[in-house]
């Protein structure tokens with residue numbers, strides 16, 4: 001039976017004149033760390049080939065520096081010499097063999113570089129790098145333009161179908177364009193036409209170096225989100241100039257790295273910035289295709305964005321980490337089988353910032369295609385998995401996909417374990433998708449689901465393999481009055497929806513403490529589902545009256561007074577992700593959540609929570625105390641099985657439960673499944 005095209009706009013080919021893209025999807029640029037890894041060429045080849053096989057229209061690689069100064073850090077990848085071409089060949093060959101097309105991104109970090117050779121338009125330090133850049137002189141500028149062109153020519157030699165010139169997110173090119181980073185008084189600074197001379201000359205030089213039949217994407221910062229950023233008329237003028245300079249496609253860039261507005265986190269509404277690309281499309285001043293980007297994570301949203309005329313093509317970066325077969329599944333009308341990117345950043349961007357290899361929380365195979373393989377089993381075993389949280393679901397799915405007979409037990413009536421709690425938190429609705437994905441795949445793999453079933457050790461004895469993924473139980477507050485009716489666990493609040501008073505103390509400032517505070521300070525719908533409300537909350541001016549499009553944030557009023565407490569004296573939420581912790585802190589600050597560190601808990605009584613900070617004792621007159629002070633592993637079953645002489649595999653929270661960690665749980669489940 002043929003399936004009618006479910007996504008007519010998204011799956012339509014795009015004719016670029018000298019070549020045609022098979023559909024309107026772009027895998028957006030992501031630096032994965034494989035670029036610099038010892039065995040990186042083969043691993044990147046496998047990584048990108050998997051995405052090409054999965055049907056994506058065009059892939060853009062992670063940023064590669066055109067010269068030494070342009071590297072993000074001293075050992076970052078660079079393409080400047082012919083002998084480096086061989087390193088890229090396996091990648092382009094593998095993608096072409098898989099039927100795909102791939103462009104290489106050229107990224108000069110400018111003042112964002114983490115090394116003393118950093119250069120910029122002017123000698124102005126960025127707030128996110130300790131290195132004050134050197135101002136490029138006239139000859140330095142000319143050489144940098146030549147380096148871009150040389151890099152592009154080498155990319156062509158290496159077999160790429162195109163290059164993307166990175167002109168946004170606050171990197172070097174953007175630093176020339178914006179008046180806040182370009183204080184020059186020569187021909188490369190001052191009035192706007194001088195400040196855009198650098199990107200124009202770069203694109204012209206690149207076009208000259210690669211010839212007419214080669215894709216040049218220019219990533220144009222359409223919304224800087226910093227004070228002193230480009231104005232809307234400047235964005236329009238730049239886009240026209242970039243088209244005239246020879247670009248094939250313009251991609252959208254949103255927000256500088258130093259901007260204090262979240263642009264890709266899970267709490268950012270889906271397609272939150274498609275309106276920006278639409279503004280340029282509606283201006284009708286450029287004829288070349290426009291790409292829109294950021295938080296577009298399902299084929300439905302991508303289709304809608306195109307149907308609404310926001311752009312000609314849709315970039316999805318992380319969604320292709322989460323599911324390499326995104327496009328093929330959409331084409332086959334199996335969107336409900338897509339492993340959806342939930343925007344958490346935990347295994348991708350956070351890893352890159354920690355100089356670890358990027359992967360994906362919901363797809364631990366991403367970036368590990370050559371090593372984490374699920375080979376069909378030659379000896380079918382019976383496998384019992386106890387606990388249907390992230391660890392249990394992942395184990396059951398991958399194990400069954402290998403051909404084993406898997407039974408998945410959970411005492412609860414629903415799949416998901418702690419993910420069901422996470423999805424209650426405003427801004428974390430995406431966790432529904434992860435549960436949906438696993439549910440669908442468990443059905444496909446014919447896993448025998450025994451929900452609402454508390455299994456005992458005797459029932460497990462007959463299985464060839466037993467996996468204990470029973471998770472955790474929350475720690476209680478070990479002080480006098482720890483069992484006072486005022487005291488609630490986070491499960492009472494988030495899952496069981498017990499009533500909570502107007503004044504609340506949240507004990508513990510890990511991920512769960514932040515989630516609970518977020519939950520308690522929200523009223524009504526989640527702003528992740530309300531774009532206008534979200535833009536207002538973060539101070540993004542959709543009317544774009546000033547350069548950078550910022551205005552005063554207007555936080556929604558909080559229905560409660562919340563104070564968050566922690567024993568440690570370190571920064572609140574120090575354990576949160578590098579790229580998302582600041583967002584959670586800022587969001588709660590906007591809601592006037594008070595934060596106290598170095599707190600000793602003394603007791604709870606009718607008067608409230610008694611604490612000591614330093615040598616000062618005080619009573620917080622709260623209606624409720626919500627305990628988010630960690631958890632202990634639930635591994636009773638494993639101990640009972642051991643007493644019966646049966647060894648079980650213990651994974652997820654039941655193994656180590658210092659902090660709930662879905663990333664670790666899913667990865668552990670996958671690794672175990674590969675070995676059974």
Ligand SMILES: Cc1cc2nc3c(=O)[nH]c(=O)nc-3n(C[C@H](O)[C@H](O)[C@H](O)COP(=O)(O)O)c2cc1C
Pocket residue numbers: 028029030031032061062063105107166219264293294295296315316317318319348349352358
């Ligand atoms: C791990 C990671 C690395 C990235 N590296 C780059 C990069 O090298 N160059 C670039 O232009 N954008 C980079 N980005 C930004 C993405 O291209 C994209 O704009 C962003 O992830 C938002 O799109 P998405 O919601 O579809 O993921 C990176 C993003 C991630 C998650």
Ligand code: SF4
Pocket residue numbers: 318319321322340341342343344345346347348349359360361362363
């Ligand atoms: S780690 Fe999270 S944000 Fe990154 S690709 Fe995976 S689901 Fe998306």
